[in-house]
Amino acid sequence: MKHMIAAMAGGFALLSGAFANDTEAAVAAARDWRTAHGADILSGFVDLLSLPNDANDAENIRRNADYISGLFKERGFQMELLESDEAPPLIYGLRETPGAERTIAIYVHYDGQPTEPAEWTHPPFQPRLYSRAMTEGGEEISFPLAGEAVDEDWRLYARSASDDKAPIPALLAAIDALDETGIGFTSNIKLIFDGEEEAGSDYLDDYLAAYADKFADVDLWLFCDGPTHQSGSPQLVFGVRGVTDMEVTVYGPNRGLHSGHYGNWAPGPGWRLAQLLASMKDEKGRVLIKDFYKSTAPISKAERAAIAAMPDIDDELRETFGLAETEMDNAPIAERLLLPALNLKGLKSAEVGALSRNVIPPSATASIGVRLVKGNDPEEMLNILEGHIKKMGYFITREDPDADTRARHPLIAKVTRSSGYPAMRSRMDDPRVSPLVGALRTVAGDELILNPSLGGSLPLYMFEVASTAPIVILPIANYDNNQHAADENIRIGNLFYGVDAYAAVLTMGAN
Known part of the structure; x- marks a missing residue:
């Protein structure tokens, strides 16, 4: 046939x-x-x-x-x-x-x-x-x-x-x-x-x-x-949506230190990283980084009408995923997908569970993902993120810091950027x-x-x-x-x- x-x-x-x-x-x-x-x-x-x-x-x-x-x-x-x-x-x-x-x-x-x-x-x-x-x-x-x-x-x-x-x-x-x-x-x-x-x-x-x-x-x-x-x-x-991402590593001592001998004295990179990340987004899900939303193309009248006509699935999704509440006071998912998103893909600072130790580790790393919407340029969005890190007092480097860099800068962040696409x-x-x-x-x-x-x-x-x-x-x-x-x-x-x-x-x- x-x-x-x-x-x-x-x-x-x-x-x-x-x-x-x-x-x-x-x-x-x-x-x-x-x-x-x-x-x-x-x-x-x-x-x-x-x-x-x-x-x-x-x-x-x-x-x-x-x-x-x-x-x-x-x-x-x-x-x-x-x-x-x-x-x-x-x-x-x-x-x-x-x-x-x-x-x-x-x-x-x-x-x-x-x-x-x-x-x-x-x-x-x-x-x-x-x-x-x-x-x-x-x-x-x-x-x-x-x-x-x-x-x-x-x-x-x-x-x-x-x-x-x-x-x-x-x-x-x-x-x-x-x-x-x-x-x-x-x-x-x-x-x-x-x-x-x-x-x-x-x-x-x-x-x-x-x-x-x-x-x-x-x-x-x-x-x-x-x-x-x-x-x-x-x-x-x-x-x-488009996508781009970066990894940010912040530093503490140049070697792991016993937290009994040096805790309350040597700064912990995990705490530093947590504070840096907390400065980027509030508890409701709004990104606090200056100009993060600035380049976003407006939602058109036709797009708003389409969103209004879509089935309301948010309550069902929250139940499916075990979430009592979602970002921005349960704003509709279709609306949220038309805004750029700042996501935390992964965190690393020493170990947890049975492998955890009484140690202040040398570094902590966050992998940050950015989902882009129309109007956002991948490189410029990473520039905006780097600008915020600098605003928080960090000296940015592309390599692990040497002894001289450590001596001159109390806050150091190594930033590794990806190219991404719009x-x-x-x-x-x-x-x-x-x-x-x-x-x-x-x-x-x-x-x-x-x-x-x-x-x-x-x-x-x-x-x-x-x-x-x-x-x-x-x-x-x-x-x-x-x-x-x-x-x-x-x-x-x-x-x-x-x-x-x-x-x-x-x-x-x-x-």
């Missing part, structure tokens, strides 16, 4: 400009297809998930790239592996639609987080099917045979089942459904599949610059990554996005949530440099997918939602 569809794909593409596509018919076709071929979709997904995909494993990453490229080539895409000696291949594909006046670029990353097999219930690259989530008492079941029914509450467990291979079988199924029924695309479709996202996408900007001509005509970037809303409802997201947020009222919203409402109806920004970070700023097209994120994975952790999973109903959603995207109307 797959090869027959591939042979028919070109002919169907020629038909697509000849008539106005009906997104509702496309979604209905996708639902019929996945109902009839659900077992086949899972079988193909298992084959893909069985390929290890750590970005640092060059041999297996190449196997993934070749395999995925072949799947889309069968479906009428012109495929290329864009190569670099320094990075995994960037998979590029193009399927043109005669008469189309819009080009949509679909981004997925095919690499996954490293795994520690001992932490998993089953080997991470040997997919297993469960009747429902393990945490809900689900039991392992056999994979269905061709033609057998598939339950949407089943869970498929494997590395990258949700982050981020899930969009690939969903998109393939949507294409198969449209091709079999002769419902043509309404846009040119480009594929950009990244093989190093979990390793930081260090070379992605190089690819975008080297092949700028391939991306110059993109009218809409669609990023297929991340989870649905915590309420369980589908969402379309218009931005992500946030990205597209306009929610951009008319180029309106057809996408309408198409997705065909699938999700009033349940579709329009979200100004995810809390997490992705280097989407690179794509703002590559073109002026709006960038939006269409997540399909269940929010409880154990992303980046052991026993990562995808709920089958979420995978099937992706099939429907991509069918809508491929056939959405004109601006």
Whole structure:
């Protein structure tokens, strides 16, 4: 069947400009297809998930790239592996639609987080099917045979089942459904599949610059990554936060001292660090550092309206996470994600528990993370943090202090900075996005949530440099997918939602 569809794909593409596509018919076709071929979709997904995909494993990453490229080539895409000696291949594909006046670029990353097999219930690259989530008492079941029914509450467990291979079988199924029924695309479709996202996408900007001509005509970037809303409802997201960080080490004596002999005399670096950190943020969660919020882009009227329309999940989240109160007197999480955040990633000063000793240690270190929002420059935000440390009386150094530096400065802080990257947020009222919203409402109806920004970070700023097209994120994975952790999973109903959603995207109307 797959090869027959591939042979028919070109002919169907020629038909697509000849008539106005009906997104509702496309979604209905996708639902019929996945109902009839659900077992086949899972079988193909298992084959893909069985390929290890750590970005640092060059041999297996190449196997993934070749395999995925072949799947889309069968479906009428012109495929290329864009190569670099320094990075995994960037998979590029193009399927043109005669008469189309819009080009949509679909981004997925095919690499996954490293795994520690001992932490998993089953080997991470040997997919297993469960009747429902393990945490809900689900039991392992056999994979269905061709033609057998598939339950949407089943869970498929494997590395990258949700982050981020899930969009690939969903998109393939949507294409198969449209091709079999002769419902043509309404846009040119480009594929950009990244093989190093979990390793930081260090070379992605190089690819975008080297092949700028391939991306110059993109009218809409669609990023297929991340989870649905915590309420369980589908969402379309218009931005992500940026990120940067620094480590701050403060000093006491040049060697560990017995706290009985020297306590109350030699300053303890743990206390110094605690006082420094306490000066940065008050008990309500407001950052006290001068100008920390100054560069933050205002929340637009459209964004405020979107926040007001979102489900109120804060009470449920507080109960889930065992929190009696959250920052700024329980301010809504959607609002808080549009402000820069100062997070304490880790602290180190001597030892605790059974390893603790009566010692004044030589140093104490804090790892500080900054989540950025639109308007914040990563370097300038670190400058602001350093300015505050200086204001608190510290002499800043980049190396451990020598004896002369110790003799001249009572308060010393070694600051190690990271580069980071800025946030990205597209306009929610951009008319180029309106057809996408309408198409997705065909699938999700009033349940579709329009979200100004995810809390997490992705280097989407690179794509703002590559073109002026709006960038939006269409997540399909269940929010409880154990992303980046052991026993990562995808709920089958979420995978099937992706099939429907991509069918809508491929056939959405004109601006």
